[in-house]
Amino acid sequence: MATLYRAASSDSLIVAPIDVLTAIYHRASGQTHLMASPAPEILEALADAPLDAGALLAKLRVDYDLVDADPEALIARLDELVETGLVERR
Amino acid sequence: MGLALDGRLLARALADPASVATLDSAGWQALLTMARAELLSATLAHRLDGIAKPAAAQRFLDDAKASCAQGRLVALWEVEMARRALGDLGVPVVLLKGSAFIAAGLAAGQGRFVGDLDILVPRAELDRVEAALLGAGWEWVKPDPYDDAYYRRWMHELPPLIHRVRDRMIDVHHTILPPTARPTPDADALIADSIALPNGLHMLNSDDMICHAAAHLFADGDLSGGMRNLWDIHRLVDDFGIAGLAERARRHGLAPAVRRALRLSHALYDTQLRDGWARSGSDDDLYLRRLTARDGWGRQTRPVTRLGFYVRSHWLRMPPLMLARHLWTKWRKQAG
Amino acid sequence: MRHVFSVAIGPVGFRLGSDWRGPVAALERLYASYPGPQDGIADFTVRLFADRPWRRIFRPKVMIGGDFVLPEAAPLSLEHGLLAAEMAMNLQMALGQRRYLLLHASAVERNGKALVMTGLSGAGKSTLAALLMTRGWRLMGDEFALLDPATGLIHAFPRLISLKNEAIGVMQGAAPDGMFGPLLADTPKGAIRHLVPDERSVAAMLEPARPALILFPTFGHDAATREVAPSEVFVRLTQASTNYVALAERGFTALTRLVAETPARAIDYPDTESAIAQVEALWASL
Numbered sequence: 001m002a003t004l005y006r007a008a009s010s011d012s013l014i015v016a017p018i019d020v021l022t023a024i025y026h027r028a029s030g031q032t033h034l035m036a037s038p039a040p041e042i043l044e045a046l047a048d049a050p051l052d053a054g055a056l057l058a059k060l061r062v063d064y065d066l067v068d069a070d071p072e073a074l075i076a077r078l079d080e081l082v083e084t085g086l087v088e089r090r
Numbered sequence: 091m092g093l094a095l096d097g098r099l100l101a102r103a104l105a106d107p108a109s110v111a112t113l114d115s116a117g118w119q120a121l122l123t124m125a126r127a128e129l130l131s132a133t134l135a136h137r138l139d140g141i142a143k144p145a146a147a148q149r150f151l152d153d154a155k156a157s158c159a160q161g162r163l164v165a166l167w168e169v170e171m172a173r174r175a176l177g178d179l180g181v182p183v184v185l186l187k188g189s190a191f192i193a194a195g196l197a198a199g200q201g202r203f204v205g206d207l208d209i210l211v212p213r214a215e216l217d218r219v220e221a222a223l224l225g226a227g228w229e230w231v232k233p234d235p236y237d238d239a240y241y242r243r244w245m246h247e248l249p250p251l252i253h254r255v256r257d258r259m260i261d262v263h264h265t266i267l268p269p270t271a272r273p274t275p276d277a278d279a280l281i282a283d284s285i286a287l288p289n290g291l292h293m294l295n296s297d298d299m300i301c302h303a304a305a306h307l308f309a310d311g312d313l314s315g316g317m318r319n320l321w322d323i324h325r326l327v328d329d330f331g332i333a334g335l336a337e338r339a340r341r342h343g344l345a346p347a348v349r350r351a352l353r354l355s356h357a358l359y360d361t362q363l364r365d366g367w368a369r370s371g372s373d374d375d376l377y378l379r380r381l382t383a384r385d386g387w388g389r390q391t392r393p394v395t396r397l398g399f400y401v402r403s404h405w406l407r408m409p410p411l412m413l414a415r416h417l418w419t420k421w422r423k424q425a426g
Numbered sequence: 427m428r429h430v431f432s433v434a435i436g437p438v439g440f441r442l443g444s445d446w447r448g449p450v451a452a453l454e455r456l457y458a459s460y461p462g463p464q465d466g467i468a469d470f471t472v473r474l475f476a477d478r479p480w481r482r483i484f485r486p487k488v489m490i491g492g493d494f495v496l497p498e499a500a501p502l503s504l505e506h507g508l509l510a511a512e513m514a515m516n517l518q519m520a521l522g523q524r525r526y527l528l529l530h531a532s533a534v535e536r537n538g539k540a541l542v543m544t545g546l547s548g549a550g551k552s553t554l555a556a557l558l559m560t561r562g563w564r565l566m567g568d569e570f571a572l573l574d575p576a577t578g579l580i581h582a583f584p585r586l587i588s589l590k591n592e593a594i595g596v597m598q599g600a601a602p603d604g605m606f607g608p609l610l611a612d613t614p615k616g617a618i619r620h621l622v623p624d625e626r627s628v629a630a631m632l633e634p635a636r637p638a639l640i641l642f643p644t645f646g647h648d649a650a651t652r653e654v655a656p657s658e659v660f661v662r663l664t665q666a667s668t669n670y671v672a673l674a675e676r677g678f679t680a681l682t683r684l685v686a687e688t689p690a691r692a693i694d695y696p697d698t699e700s701a702i703a704q705v706e707a708l709w710a711s712l
Binding site: 115116119122123126127144145146152156157159160163387388 | 463466
């Protein structure tokens with residue numbers, strides 16, 4: 001079975017778009033993350049339910065009009081988010 | 091103020107919050123400074139909720155609470171990250187000390203500042219636990235091979251690990267006292283009788299938590315931080331009672347340590363004990379003097395007693411020959 | 427302790443104990459116009475002490491202690507006792523302040539609005555603030571600005587202004603009637619002399635101000651002004667704060683609000699006169 005990715009619940013995050021970067025405060029860890037697209041979009045796409053990488057990519061294409069979405073790059077972003085604890089592998 | 095200006099001022103305020111009504115500004119200053127030095131300022135803040143106090147004292151205590159709340163959040167996050175790293179191993183992971191108190195929502199966790207994350211795992215599983223932590227971003231603090239060998243051979247824990255991004259330490263124990271210490275707690279029983287928390291991690295059962303706190307107080311240090319340690323014990327006894335404690339302490343070889351800890355907790359915080367427990371021991375006064383050796387400037391006082399306790403605590407941990415060997419290796423390294 | 431001194435600097439109370447009379451006498455003189463801590467209860471305690479009893483008299487060395495300490499803090503000579511006291515009080519703020527977001531910045535106020543200046547050491551934020559004080563601005567602080575998460579206002583922390591090396595001569599010229607501390611030569615930071623904030627700055631120290639401009643000054647280049655992207659401001663201010671992480675959600679909320687509501691500029695300046703002119707021009711254009 002493909003790995004599922006689960007994001008921190010949206011009520012545990014404070015999202016403050018600053019300019020091209022978005023500041024995100026994670027209540028559970030007390031950490032602040034400064035993120036560029038598509039990391040905030042990934043968190044939002046995963047907010048409702050855990051998804052595997054393929055389904056996430058499809059959702060990002062539809063919701064955010066991501067035309068040149070690259071599966072490998074997406075995995076790399078997800079790995080970064082897992083390291084921060086904002087996303088958990090299931 | 092009617093009391094000698096030492097840690098007993100703090101003990102009295104914790105045990106009997108209404109007693110602060112008699113404090114003047116100098117008394118408040120001494121109390122707050124001591125509480126901060128003993129890492130009990132947030133505990134005091136919670137105890138004094140709803141008690142009239144000067145505005146400046148209220149502000150001081152509000153800040154202590156906020157600081158503790160942030161520390162609690164970070165400590166719980168370390169617990170969560172350890173759970174993510176170790177959850178799939180099928181190994182029981184027992185949270186110890188402050189992390190357990192706050193994860194389980196115990197009264198002992200109220201206002202408790204939590205430092206490193208301490209966990210207990212079965213000795214046979216140490217290698218797998220170590221590998222899983224290293225794979226999840228923890229790294230060795232001490233790359234020194236002698237220290238490393240020393241820890242692995244003589245201590246009750248792995249050499250400390252620190253997370254490379256979050257900069258927080260984890261201590262992985264396989265028992266609660268060094269193997270060189272004379273009492274040998276039953277580590278298998280500690281794990282077998284631990285209690286599962288909703289997140290799948292475990293905590294010691296209440297008797298074992300008290301045994302551990304007592305062991306930590308006398309065998310694992312020089313009594314510094316002892317007021318807080320005894321406060322932990324006081325709250326645990328308050329919450330859980332001591333019905334099965336005597337038998338459990340005997341099983342771990344910790345009956346004398348637990349008895350003394352309860353007597354001292356009774357003397358300092360008026361912990362309610364059953365008949366027979368509260369009878370005072372021969373050198374309890376000496377321990378009390380050491381525990382409360384703190385002045386209104388936050389300084390440790392009574393250095394002579396302190397030295398005695400330091401030598402004593404080293405003695406307890408390591409048989410003499412081993413201590414000599416340890417020091418010798420250290421000296422030689424410094425000379426080279 | 428033998429000698430005791432208490433003072434309130436802005437909203438923060440300090441108690442200092444010393445094994446020697448000297449540092450306390452200097453503090454009493456320089457902080458004479460300041461009130462004591464509210465209710466006689468200080469937020470922070472600091473101690474200046476001899477590590478051995480004979481060190482009180484024989485080649486005295488001042489050790490720094492207190493509620494919050496750095497293990498590696500080296501002792502200072504007794505002649506530099508005033509500096510030790512100031513460093514010890516700063517250290518309590520840097521490590522222990524939990525009510526306000528602490529920004530390593532100088533701040534001045536005019537018409538109820540605050541100008542906050544931050545940057546690397548040597549950027550001249552302290553000297554600029556002191557000079558602006560002599561030209562109609564109220565000095566809120568030369569080292570720390572306190573951002574209140576509850577209100578978004580800047581609170582003043584007008585401790586003694588710490589002048590280093592060339593800045594000493596500059597300020598003796600600019601504030602000939604100012605009250606100065608003793609010249610401390612050959613400290614670990616070079617020559618240091620303290621200047622007491624003017625009467626008005628001390629009298630108004632409990633009045634907060636709405637932040638109106640954040641400035642990142644850099645000394646040593648031709649005069650230039652540029653805008654700073656909000657995300658860069660955010661990052662630089664987190665780096666300029668010793669307690670951002672410790673304030674948790676309050677810190678995040680306070681800082682994102684500050685960045686969203688407050689314009690920010692970086693200025694390069696060749697000399698202090700140009701800097702003052704640049705500041706006044708920017709302020710007028712707000």
